[in-house]
Amino acid sequence: MTDTREARTFASEIKFVVDHDLGVQIREWVRAHLDPDPHGTGPFGDEYETVSLYFDTEDHDVFHRRGSFARAKFRVRRYTEADVIFLERKLRRPHMVVKRRTRASLDVLDRLMQPDSDPSWSAEWFHQRLQLRRLSPVCQVSYQRTARTAAVDGTLARLTLDEGIRVAPAEDVRFGADAGVPVLHRRMVLELKYRVDLPAVFKRLVEEFALQTQTASKYRLGMMVLGHVAQVAMHEAPDHSVVKAP
Numbered sequence: 001m002t003d004t005r006e007a008r009t010f011a012s013e014i015k016f017v018v019d020h021d022l023g024v025q026i027r028e029w030v031r032a033h034l035d036p037d038p039h040g041t042g043p044f045g046d047e048y049e050t051v052s053l054y055f056d057t058e059d060h061d062v063f064h065r066r067g068s069f070a071r072a073k074f075r076v077r078r079y080t081e082a083d084v085i086f087l088e089r090k091l092r093r094p095h096m097v098v099k100r101r102t103r104a105s106l107d108v109l110d111r112l113m114q115p116d117s118d119p120s121w122s123a124e125w126f127h128q129r130l131q132l133r134r135l136s137p138v139c140q141v142s143y144q145r146t147a148r149t150a151a152v153d154g155t156l157a158r159l160t161l162d163e164g165i166r167v168a169p170a171e172d173v174r175f176g177a178d179a180g181v182p183v184l185h186r187r188m189v190l191e192l193k194y195r196v197d198l199p200a201v202f203k204r205l206v207e208e209f210a211l212q213t214q215t216a217s218k219y220r221l222g223m224m225v226l227g228h229v230a231q232v233a234m235h236e237a238p239d240h241s242v243v244k245a246p
Contacts, residue, residue, distance in 0.1 A: 002103040003122055011097040012198070015216045016190040018209075023161060023188035026209060027146055030159055033201055034148035037158075041080070044146075050162075051142040052077045053170055054219045055135035060229050062135075063220060073219070074126070074135055076109070078175060085109070087126040102126060112173045137170040141222045142179050150201050157194040157202065165189065167222030183225050189216045 018026065036045035053076040056062040061069040071093065077086045083106050091098040102123050112127055113136070121127070129135070143165040150157045168180025190211070192202050205211070223229050 003125075004101050004103075011193070011195055013097070013191060013193050014198075014213050015192075016211045017184065017214050017216050018188050018190055018211070020163070020186040020188060022209065023163060023190070026188075026190060026205070027161055029205065029208070030146075030148045030161070033204075034150050034159060037147035037149055039079075040147055046146050046148055048145055048147070049080045049142070050077065050145050051140060051175055053137050053173065053175065054139050054141060054222075055130060056138045056223075057134050058136070060138075060223070063223055063229050069133070074129065074133075075219075076112075076173070078106075087123055089126065089129065100125070109173045109175075137173050138228065139219070139222050139226060140168045140170045140176055140180065141183075141218050142166050142168075143218070150199060152194065152199045155195045157192070157199045159193075159202070159205075160191045161188055162191075162218070163188040165218055165222075167218075167225055169226055169228075181225060183218065183221050189218065 040046040055074045072091045087102045143162045146161040165183040166179045
């Protein structure tokens with residue numbers, strides 16, 4: 001296993017929800033102005049499929065952002081049916097985003113919800129937090145991602161464009177074969193990640209396509225589509241963009 005920790009000071013993440021046709025134009029633009037993601041595949045070296053298991057409490061404290069649950073999000077992520085997974089915690093603090101990630105084999109999933117502890121286990125930090133915070137898998141979110149990067153003042157700014165977002169219910173810590181139902185109908189989620197100031201190339205993108213920022217948590221939208229929680233955050237998606245599961 002490989003364990004990494006990253007603390008990004010003055011980190012910013014802004015999102016946009018765009019319709020499919022505009023998203024296609026944006027993808028063409030960023031491929032002409034940004035570098036491909038180091039881990040991307042496909043003809044442009046910037047594509048990969050992503051599937052994530054998200055965890056929450058029985059009362060959906062993470063979704064409702066109650067207390068300390070508002071600051072941290074726990075998930076297990078897999079890329080393009082690989083034999084490895086990533087156990088991730090994303091923690092937000094004032095002017096800082098702290099991300100901890102452990103790379104592990106797929107068979108680790110069977111141990112995550114077991115009560116027994118093992119201090120020597122590299123994934124014990126993740127396992128322990130699931131236990132202490134009473135977190136269980138609630139949904140699986142999948143999508144196709146285009147990722148591009150730009151070097152800015154010694155740091156790496158990153159752009160992602162996610163499409164085909166789908167959600168399925170999850171009761172066990174394992175990835176299901178059924179991708180579930182669409183979350184956004186013919187829409188994509190564009191996200192810009194950078195440090196301190198918005199990079200010039202991102203400013204050009206926003207201005208050229210007249211983009212308007214909008215919150216768009218794929219986890220929260222997915223939970224609403226599944227009907228697990230009341231649709232208290234419909235403002236997170238444009239009108240008619242959330243498709244309720246039958």
